[in-house]
Amino acid sequence: MARIGILTCSNATQDLGCSSASCLADLRKRAGAFAKYPSGEPLDLVGIINCPGCPTLTGADKLLQRIRGITEFGVDAIHFTYCIKALCPFTGKYRKALAEAFPDIKVVVGTHKSRLTEEEFRGRVKRLFCQDKKIMADMVLKKK
Numbered sequence: 001m002a003r004i005g006i007l008t009c010s011n012a013t014q015d016l017g018c019s020s021a022s023c024l025a026d027l028r029k030r031a032g033a034f035a036k037y038p039s040g041e042p043l044d045l046v047g048i049i050n051c052p053g054c055p056t057l058t059g060a061d062k063l064l065q066r067i068r069g070i071t072e073f074g075v076d077a078i079h080f081t082y083c084i085k086a087l088c089p090f091t092g093k094y095r096k097a098l099a100e101a102f103p104d105i106k107v108v109v110g111t112h113k114s115r116l117t118e119e120e121f122r123g124r125v126k127r128l129f130c131q132d133k134k135i136m137a138d139m140v141l142k143k144k
């Protein structure tokens with residue numbers, strides 16, 4: 001049995017409301033990055049945790065602290081979600097930091113397969129972020 005943890009991007013989950021449904025669907029179907037596990041090996045999802053946010057000058061330290069929410073429960077692999085793969089400029093650094101901190105855990109970049117190219121995905125996510133949205137200042141200043 002492979003015990004799996006999933007790390008998601010907080011821009012996708014917290015800001016854009018992604019429920020990780022596509023990642024979990026492909027885990028159940030053993031598709032996308034989960035197709036690489038041997039067919040007879042059961043996959044056990046141990047936990048999902050979101051990145052603590054873009055790292056500023058603290059580098060990977062925030063993530064190394066946060067990821068204990070999964071590693072403390074014993075996992076064989078941590079999968080970075082498709083959105084991290086496509087969106088996060090720190091993917092390579094995070095992968096290296098986790099591999100150094102947890103040498104017994106396999107770090108896999110990817111979860112579900114995508115119908116879009118990464119460039120198309122990034123373009124669509126950018127449009128979501130840039131929608132005309134009201135903020136508190138609009139209410140306080142009574143802008144329409």
Ligand code: SF4
Binds near residue numbers: 010052054090
């Ligand atoms: S550091 Fe990467 S994974 Fe974390 S919130 Fe920022 S873009 Fe998302």
